Amino acid sequence: MTTTTQDAYSQLVALGREAGLLKSMEGLLGWDQETTMPPGGAEYRATQLALLARLAHERLSSDEMGELISAAESSIDIEADTVEAANVRAWRRDHDRAVKLPSSLVEEQAATASAAQHEWAEARKDSDFRRFLPWLEKTVELTRRQAECYGWAEDGEPWDALAEDYEPGCTAAGVAEVFGPLRDRLKSLLDELMGASVRPSGRLDELELPQDQQMAFVRDVAGNLGFDFTRGRLDRSTHPFCGGSHCDDVRMTTRFHSGMIIDALGSTMHEAGHGLYEQGIPFEHIGTPCGSSVSLGIHESQSRMWENQVGRSRSFWEWCTPRLAGHFGDVVSEIDVEAAYQCANRVAPGFIRVEADEATYNMHIMIRFELERDLMTGNLQPADLPGAWNEKYRDYLGLEVPDDRRGCLQDIHWSMGAIGYFPTYTLGNLYCAQFFDAACEQIPGLVDGFAEGRFSPLLDWLRENIHRHGRRYTAAQLCERVTGRPLSADPLMNYLEGKLRPVHGL
Amino acid sequence: MTTTTQDAYSQLVALGREAGLLKSMEGLLGWDQETTMPPGGAEYRATQLALLARLAHERLSSDEMGELISAAESSIDIEADTVEAANVRAWRRDHDRAVKLPSSLVEEQAATASAAQHEWAEARKDSDFRRFLPWLEKTVELTRRQAECYGWAEDGEPWDALAEDYEPGCTAAGVAEVFGPLRDRLKSLLDELMGASVRPSGRLDELELPQDQQMAFVRDVAGNLGFDFTRGRLDRSTHPFCGGSHCDDVRMTTRFHSGMIIDALGSTMHEAGHGLYEQGIPFEHIGTPCGSSVSLGIHESQSRMWENQVGRSRSFWEWCTPRLAGHFGDVVSEIDVEAAYQCANRVAPGFIRVEADEATYNMHIMIRFELERDLMTGNLQPADLPGAWNEKYRDYLGLEVPDDRRGCLQDIHWSMGAIGYFPTYTLGNLYCAQFFDAACEQIPGLVDGFAEGRFSPLLDWLRENIHRHGRRYTAAQLCERVTGRPLSADPLMNYLEGKLRPVHGL
Secondary structure, eight states: OOHHHHHHHHHHHHHHHHHHHHHHHHHHHHHHHHHTOOGGGHHHHHHHHHHHHHHHHHHHHOHHHHHHHHHHHTTSOTTSSSHHHHHHHHHHHHHHHHHHSOHHHHHHHHHHHHHHHHHHHHHHHHTOHHHHHHHHHHHHHHHHHHHHHHOOOTTOOHHHHHHTTTSTTOOHHHHHHHHHHHHHHHHHHHHHHHHOSOOOOOHHHHSOOOHHHHHHHHHHHHHHHTOOGGGEEEEEOSSOOEEEEETTEEEEEEOOOSSOHHHHHHHHHHHHHHHHHHHTSOGGGTTSGGGSOSOHHHHHHHHHIIIIIITTSHHHHHHHHHHHHHHHGGGGTTOOHHHHHHHHTOOOOOSOGGGOOTTTHHHHHHHHHHHHHHHHHTSSOGGGHHHHHHHHHHHHHOOOOOOGGGTTTSOSGGGGTOTTOTHHHHHHHHHHHHHHHHHHHHSTTHHHHHTTTOOHHHHHHHHHHTGGGTTSSOHHHHHHHHHSSOOOSHHHHHHHHHHHHHHTTO | OOHHHHHHHHHHHHHHHHHHHHHHHHHHHHHHHHHTOOGGGHHHHHHHHHHHHHHHHHHHHOHHHHHHHHHHHTTSOTTSSSHHHHHHHHHHHHHHHHHHSOHHHHHHHHHHHHHHHHHHHHHHHHTOHHHHHHHHHHHHHHHHHHHHHHOOOTTOOHHHHHHTTTSTTOOHHHHHHHHHHHHHHHHHHHHHHHHOSOOOOOHHHHSOOOHHHHHHHHHHHHHHHTOOGGGEEEEEOSSOOEEEEETTEEEEEEOOOSSOHHHHHHHHHHHHHHHHHHHTSOGGGTTSGGGSOSOHHHHHHHHHIIIIIITTSHHHHHHHHHHHHHHHGGGGTTOOHHHHHHHHTOOOOOSOGGGOOTTTHHHHHHHHHHHHHHHHHTSSOGGGHHHHHHHHHHHHHOOOOOOGGGTTTSOSGGGGTOOSOTHHHHHHHHHHHHHHHHHHHHSTTHHHHHTTTOOHHHHHHHHHHTGGGTTSSOHHHHHHHHHSSOOOSHHHHHHHHHHHHHHTTO
């Protein structure tokens, strides 16, 4: 690099880092809102968050940013496999998208989302789709306009333009290509499992356990997985999430009921997976693209791996079952490794996505993907959503949806205007299984080590192969680098079949 | 107002509110840092806070702000007793001060303060003044330069320019005029009390009480005083403080030891006094001068009133003693109203300001005021501070300071560059006593009502006369409006003599 180039790049980094700082504070204020803020703070908090978002967007979409990006591009090898080139490429992409969106549309979407979320919550309470319908229509119209501002490839469709926010490079056609074989194999597996005579024991989840002991237990587990509590926290919130500010201040939450310890543990291990990813991003890159995560799908691959591939394995329960006894005493004396393992691996189709097991979960996602894709092309009208929803639940899961509260009104996403988001959950499961296969191939005795509490070989491998790169590679590039293959449904299905058949006596 | 004026004023409000929003987030991040943030977050938190401070300062000192202020001034009656005029006057003052300070000095002060605080903490640990001396010298030099940037009146001195940040309108000569008579009467009172044969009982403070029960107890008291927990929180921190974001999201903290319940209760009532002030500021003015507090002295008058005039009154303990029993059970069975009242009103000269009682506290402040005033004029060299400090402790409190840790290294303020701050503590006590006299005159049975838990007459009076005005009046104007007299040492001394003599059997 010449001095001038270096200057342009340094200035670009400084401006980009300022936008990053503003976003890091959005993260903190968002966490505070869900865990700590007194209810009276809600109104002004919305104003604080809106200002941070505007200031970050101003920097990202500014002419100055555009000029600095051009200057940096003009004198480095922009396709090189370096941190600098990766940062400039990512800033180019983010800047170009930011300038395409008129602020009038951004503001209208923010205002609509705020009102629509409120109406959705009320409508869900009363299972009253008619109440939500005008807001869904408005949201669909605005997201279509947003898609038009971004544009899409000639052989693409509007959905692609929106999904780019959550899973860069992802297209509806690409998703459909992976989801197709997944759906077929999954349907066969579910038919098999539902026809099996063995029902795994749910006894562990029925035990009433004090919530402060549950907190101590899940903290113990998260710390053993490698979550660094000097650079993060674990608190309670209604809906578990992982947020916070940056790699050295990661805030995750979980939830407790008097029973359902598997839910509390699973939620914690899931969020710890997100948290370990965040903590594995190098501080030196913070505020730049290489200091942030690749995509929601890759993020989800990390949370699912600790929740499922680790937390629902027999090895894990060999280590964890005695720990249960250490924390809860005699109350759990009847639970042996087999009982705990079974409880973590029960499968049963249900109406609610967030309560779904490892196998049926992906069916919920595929249904949403197909519906939102059709809403965007116009093949499905918002008014026809409940009928289309219920038909797919009948077809995919053999269920008769009793009401819209347990049907198309259950998720918040569409009311927030988040269309293109849902598939990242299943993409996460797919990436996860494929990454985990690679880890097992490369680390001898990986899964057996869980039984002795040896989780660091997996964490080290994830840090080395995924976390430390931040956004340096796209999801597809990362998948090829780490696994040597493009994304496929096979690893996930092999994993599910290999585990769930024996649990059900097949 | 003409339409154009209204436009200028509206634009001014919009820009000012944006600066206010940024400051409200500084408040939240500061609270989080002291209560919640994992240690790893410290480095980036400093960067986040610096950005918020810079963005707020940019807005306040901008040419746009200056022009909008001028436009607003040119067509309203700027001396009128209206919210608009008060806001414009305050913005004019803040803007003019902001533009006088070159950002190079601001940055040098921030960097020095950060390093000096660290060195001060280390020096205090080892009672090593020589270690801190170069940083004190640097700080004194920078604050003198800061004072020169601001300037002071012809008959004034550098200290005045600095105190303006904490207590607008306050001058060293004015402070000395009030502190002089206070010192003389206080010295006589202390001589009397120390010579008395009766020593109030400290039994209540010796009882070991579980800390979670202490938290429940002080929350109960704070709620009864009128603190609204739907618009605020109470948490723990090493040093109690009241911070947060704005009137509808007030974050206060307290501290607990196994004994010393009077300290936990006093700290809580003190911070609740600050919190009640903040909660009493109208939301509609938030982000404008009329939506913030008058000065540190007026703020302190509120905290001291609930801590002392209420919390150390016999009436309060008539209400509170049975509540103690309700929270702690048999452990406190030996404590009757008299024992609790005595424990809350013990007087004993000591080395440490933050542990001082109601009477000796002001001596600690007067010593610091005289010393920092001399540091600013150059009559005292930083190297001579320990000697001057120890001499004054001998003179004012009859104490031989054993080491600098318990002497001139005990407070953080000077290491932060906060010169001109200390007197606001005693000004607060003075305003407090004078306001409380007025409240007693205007509300029949005020103090007797505390015995029945009737605190709302006092809170309503404070809301009406002080809280709701925000920064509409200066401290001196407010004092005249509320009490009909300028600030005087008499109300505080009458109060202290009237209470403390009988407690000591005089």
